[in-house]
Amino acid sequence: MHARILGLAAVAACLAVPAIAAVALSDAAGSYTISPAASNIRFTIGKAGGGGFDGAFARFKGSIRIDNGNVERSQVNLTIFPESVGTGQNRIDAFLRSDAVFDSANSPEIQFRSTNVTRTGDTTALVTGRLTARGKTFPEKFTAELSSLKAGTIKFHVTGKVLRSRYGMDVGTPIYSNVVNFDMTLTGKRG
Template sequence: MNTRILGLAAFAACLAVPAVAAVALSDAAGSYTISPSGSSIRFTIGKAGGGGFDGAFGRFKGTIRIDNGDVGRSKVDLTIYPESVGTGQGRIDAFLRSDAVFDAANNPEIQFRSTSVTRTGDTTALVTGRLTARGRTFPEKFTAELGGLRGGTIKFHVTGKVLRSRYGMDVGTPLYSNVVDFDMTLTGRRG
């Protein structure tokens, strides 16, 4: 059960981070604040016939609390600010921020709140929670892998797929995929 808690911390929901070494739960237990330094939230949306586009969110915040005794009491909270979306293409960025997609002016936050975790391996877990975007909330699942713990800093690699149509962001389908692939690196600092 203690190892399951490590997996929950992993979401505190995107580049691959290999598992460096096994971490004792007693060493990982505690509260962490997600640090923008060493963290990234990246996504990809495919396009029919190949291509598509990649992007990232520049602003986000969150916390991870790993409970040493009960995985059910561990928590992950993540807030993403959609006005910070960036693809490297100004026209696409403006479109994504508009009311056609994120409607960032009226919906300034995307939130994920964990509800459960299931251990899937020594350093991995399936994290389930409630994702809220554009005023709509649905359950979502993400796979988390512990990347390491050193000097009060914990790192996770988190991946998952979200259907954008659930949140009223399905403009451009079927030319552009309805599936958004997330790939996150989340670094938390104890305290």
């Protein structure tokens, strides 16, 4: 009788565990190289009255290091090559690469270097760091959610908002929004 009650209690306890359990830092700890083939960096800029445009960067590189002893010492480094911007519209792509926006001829890289990682939930974190574009550096924050961790591969869904005026890219405002919405999938391979 007692064995049967204990068995039912064990089943009930298993059913009560959330579908996404906390990820042990020891399982995720390590250094990862971001794989551009399995990742994407997308953005959206709205337009007054509706519309706007979406784009993506085809070239980028980076690394993720998760510290087992102290998650706040974890690091994210990302370099984006703005000449690889693509919206599906050649005229807009050329304008974005020009000195009016990215100035990719004189500023060939956009860099993000994390300064702090704060775990906000079982699978989420707030990543704070310094974003540098067109020679200007400002603090920015992104939300990262762990999508998967298996066989030496880690995947995060990352979102955030950046004010483009801070970086001297405010051409077209207020018709086009000053806010750039980022939506990224970053997949890293341990190594």
